[in-house]
Amino acid sequence: MEGVFRARGLVDGLGWGEALVSKSPISFLEGVDPEQGKIIDKSHELFGLSIDKKVLIFPHSIGSSVGAYVLYKLKKNGKAPSAIINLRSDNITVSGCAIAKIPLVDMVEGLSLIRKGEFLMVNGSNGYVIIY
Amino acid sequence: MYLNNDEERALNGEYGEALEMAYRILSSIGRLTNASHLIKISSAHISGVSYSTIGDYGKEFLENLSLNAKVSVPTTVNPAGLDYQNPYDFNINGNYVSEQMKIIEAYKRLRVINSFTCTPYEGFNLPPKGSHVSWAESSASIYANSILGLMTNRESALSALASAITGKTPYSELHIDELRKPSLSIQIKIDSFFGSVNFGLLGYFAGKIIRGPMAFQDIKNPSPSEAKALCAAIGTSGASGMFIINGKMDKVERIDFTNNDLKNVYDELNDAEKGDAIVLGCPHLNVNEIHEISELIGDRKFNKRCLIFCSRKAYEEAKRKGYADNIEKAGAKFICNTCAVFTPIISNLGVDNIATNSCKAAHYIKRVQKVSINLKDVNEILAESCI
Secondary structure, three states: OOEEOOOOEEEEEEEEEEEOOOOOOOOOHEEEOOOOOEOOOOOOOOOEOOOOOOOOEEEOOOOOOOOOHHHHHHHHHHOOOOOEEEOOOHOOOOHHHHOOOOOOEEOOOOOOOOOOOOOOEEEEOOOOEOOO | OOHHHHHHHHHOOOHHHHHHHHHHHHHHHHHHHOOOEEEEEOOOOEEOOOHHHHOOOOOOOHHHHHHOOOOOOEEOOEEEEEOOOOOOOOHOHHHHHHHHHHHHHHHHHHOOOOOOOOOOOOOOOOOOOEEEEEEEOHHHHHHHHHOOOOOOOOHHHHHHHHHHHHHHEEEEEEHHHHHOOEEEEEEEOHHHHHHHHHHHHHHHHOOOOOOOOOOOOOOOOHHHHHHHHHHHHHHHHHHOOOOEEEEOOOOOOOOOOOOOHHHHHHHOOOOOOOOOEEEEEEEEEEEEHHHHHHHHHOOEOOOOOOEEOOHHHHHHHHHOOOOOHHHOOOOOOEEEEEEEOOHHHHOOOOOOOOEEEOOOHHHHHHHHHHOOOEEEEEHHHHHHHEE
């Protein structure tokens, strides 16, 4: 699958990497280890996988608003996703990406066409996603 | 979202890292909420002070930010996880104390007002009616919109902090008159409906079913204490940011709130027959509420531990007026500038159940501290605990 898809740009910047796709929401506080950049919630479909330098795709965040600071910590540790795509974003993800400078978009046309492992470019400033 | 030249420059880092960060937060939240532009605010209130809520990651973020940033409008802050003038009370461990102190120092560097309360509108932060503000702490932002006639969205710790630094907030949602109209009205079908517990139960019920502005009909005007309980409970169970009481309703959907609904919410929050300790002050008590407690106690004594949470300012005023002395003589303890929920104090008490009049405290203490709750109005609690 190749193409350019329009999106709503929420946090400025350009990020690229392999797509890592989750159909379930993520709680950054309880579900992600900011030291390793891995999903540590055993009940989560991405359990054990690294989000480091990936384009992380999930519906929205759940759980504690402290999750925003976990995104900041991931970035400080050099273990953050290179960009995030949400179905419909939320305060926690937006403010976390804003302080961590992680490009963020949501409401992507054709989001369901994106498969795990595809190489993506996310433009949070102008609001689009390119699949290579 | 439109940014003027100056705001663009700040976003591009021309005025330093802190303003760049603050404008990144505001422009991103602005896009999320479909704001057209930023507007000036007259005050901010910041949450995210207790080490129990923001932890090490939040602490590190604030320590970095506060090295070269200051707030630009009057800004109050939420309670901490302990009373920083008496940090070692209740056997709080040394690491917790030192990390909490670092957070408090960071906020002091940001030049916030020394409020450390969830009720900043009682003696600290009260702009004129109609002012746009940026308040976090759900109970306070709902109170601001619904009781004080201020205009604020339900801000997060980070968005309120960004607004405090820039003096601006996205023009969206509850800042816009047309978006402050209730979409659903709740008719109270209960005779003699009064007291903090009843108003809290109503708020807990309503918050779960309505995301936007709501209306309450056929209800008495709440006293300040009842209004605080109502706001805190709405903030606890849902996302709504305001309500109106007995207003003129156009065609909006109506639902009833009956004795049966009241009982169901009560059964959800109340899971103990009695409390082995008493927690009052969620939200923080004001001087009038402390006075009322003193009057109810009279010259009796507590037969169990009673903790009362308030700002230091309220405590000192109650001290000057003699109310605090009477309550302390009865055996209760005041804990200033500390949150009744997000603190190690409650779990360090070593009790299995707690009596409180707060639905917000009931919800969080059960989940965070794993302690059972007996929910009762303050006069009933004191009637059975003072001899």
